[in-house]
Amino acid sequence: MLTLDLSHLKGKKNLLAFSAGVDSSALFFLLLEHHIKFDIAIVNYGTRETSDEEEAHAKALAKKYKLYCHSIKAPTFHSHFEKQARDFRYEFFESLITIEGYDTLITAHQLNDQLEWLLMRLSKGAGLSELLGLEPITQKGHYALIRPLLAYSKEELLEYLQTNEHPYFVDESNTDESYERNKFRKHFSNALIAEYKEGIKRSIVYLRKDKEILESGFESIYSNKLLHIVQLHTPTAKVKAADLTLKKLGYLLSAPQRQEIEKESSLVIGGVWSVVLQEDLLFIAPYLTVDMPKKFKELCRVLKVPGKIRPYLFEAHIDPSELTFSQ
Numbered sequence: 001m002l003t004l005d006l007s008h009l010k011g012k013k014n015l016l017a018f019s020a021g022v023d024s025s026a027l028f029f030l031l032l033e034h035h036i037k038f039d040i041a042i043v044n045y046g047t048r049e050t051s052d053e054e055e056a057h058a059k060a061l062a063k064k065y066k067l068y069c070h071s072i073k074a075p076t077f078h079s080h081f082e083k084q085a086r087d088f089r090y091e092f093f094e095s096l097i098t099i100e101g102y103d104t105l106i107t108a109h110q111l112n113d114q115l116e117w118l119l120m121r122l123s124k125g126a127g128l129s130e131l132l133g134l135e136p137i138t139q140k141g142h143y144a145l146i147r148p149l150l151a152y153s154k155e156e157l158l159e160y161l162q163t164n165e166h167p168y169f170v171d172e173s174n175t176d177e178s179y180e181r182n183k184f185r186k187h188f189s190n191a192l193i194a195e196y197k198e199g200i201k202r203s204i205v206y207l208r209k210d211k212e213i214l215e216s217g218f219e220s221i222y223s224n225k226l227l228h229i230v231q232l233h234t235p236t237a238k239v240k241a242a243d244l245t246l247k248k249l250g251y252l253l254s255a256p257q258r259q260e261i262e263k264e265s266s267l268v269i270g271g272v273w274s275v276v277l278q279e280d281l282l283f284i285a286p287y288l289t290v291d292m293p294k295k296f297k298e299l300c301r302v303l304k305v306p307g308k309i310r311p312y313l314f315e316a317h318i319d320p321s322e323l324t325f326s327q
Contacts, residue, residue: 002026002160004148006034008137012103014038014146015070017093020054023108025168026157027149031106032065038106041070041096043089047173054169061167070096082179097143109134110149110157115189115200116181125255128211129244132204151201153193214240218282222323225316227309229323230282238262238282242275245284249273266308274308285312296320 009031016031018024018040031038042058044051055071062069072092077084093105118131138145149157161168177183193200217237222229226249230241239262243253246269253261257269265277268287276283288311300310300320313320 002030002152002156004030004034006031006036006148008144009036009038009104009106009146013101014104014106015093015096015100015102016040016106017089017108018042018058018069019108019171020057020169021171022154022158022161022168023110023113023149025166026160027106027108028061029161029164029166030148039068039070039100039102041093042072043085043092044071044073045085046073046076048171050169057167057169082181094143102143104144104146105140106146106148108149109147111151111153111197111201111204112185112189112193114150114204115193116184118204119184119188120180127240127243128207128214129240132207132211135208150204153197155193215244217241220245221281224318224322227283227285227312227316227318230284232277232280232282235280238277241282242284245282246273246275249284266306268308274306274312276306276308278304278306283309285309288312288315290315 014031014036016024016028016038018028019042028040040058040062042055044055046052058071059069061067070092074085074088077088096102097105114132114134117133121130121133134147134150136147136150138147160166173179174182175186177186217234218230218232218241220228221231228245228249230245232238232241239258242261243258246253251270251273253269260267261269261275267275269275272287274283274285274287283306285308287308290311292310292314296314297310300307300313303320303323305313305320305323310320312318
């Protein structure tokens with residue numbers, strides 16, 4: 001039996017990312033069983049013979065259970081399909097969230113996905129926060145990204161569907177090893193889950209607790225547009241704070257860049273981001289070079305706003321006086 005804590009979805013306007021595959025189909029029916037109100041959104045990539053059938057199935061399910069189904073046909077992607085498809089998918093979801101006022105986006109990531117991510121990041125060199133990239137709840141500004149199935153394997157979800165005779169589709173592209181994720185799935189994660197599922201579940205719980213402790217060394221205290229200010233509770237948290245803040249801004253640090261941040265107190269990353277440590281405050285903003293009025297520069301000096309941050313404040317029309325905690 002699959003036990004889910006869905007209390008954080010009650011009373012909210014919820015949107016389920018639906019594909020008609022095993023994972024999202026299981027989550028669809030589990031949400032219904034728990035009397036959670038939600039709508040669904042599906043992207044038709046047109047890459048398989050069953051793509052149109054899956055879209056029609058999603059619409060029929062929504063009609064049967066009196067839900068709304070949002071659907072869209074994706075353009076043809078000629079290169080880097082996984083990334084472009086994901087970017088298109090989330091742009092679609094986030095546009096719906098903004099237009100329709102959804103509070104949450106629910107996705108059907110499960111234990112196998114969690115392990116695949118961990119192994120892929122491990123192979124490239126990653127810290128604890130990057131290894132555990134999939135969290136049960138992630139706040140995304142104006143909505144929450146919810147992943148209720150992370151504790152369950154694909155086999156458990158498949159068994160649930162078959163036991164209850166719920167319909168689902170099988171995506172044959174999941175076996176295509178030209179996609180990196182599928183290669184890790186076939187050669188590593190599926191075999192590990194089959195043999196060591198319970199131990200892997202426990203390890204992820206322990207790692208998540210360790211991650212919480214690690215990230216307690218800093219907190220975000222101010223953000224305005226692309227300016228972020230983080231207070232460090234311990235000096236050793238600088239690299240992790242910069243790493244996670246830049247990741248939220250869509251920039252992934254390389255290992256050499258992390259080492260550079262560790263050594264320097266004021267630097268420009270990739271010619272794009274200014275990262276400045278001033279006492280226990282870490283300032284992160286786009287790197288700009290613009291002419292600023294003398295009065296503005298003097299105000300920034302008096303308020304102890306770092307030099308590399310000032311051009312962005314001026315360009316983005318952010319009042320330096322808002323940063324009174326930087327004195």
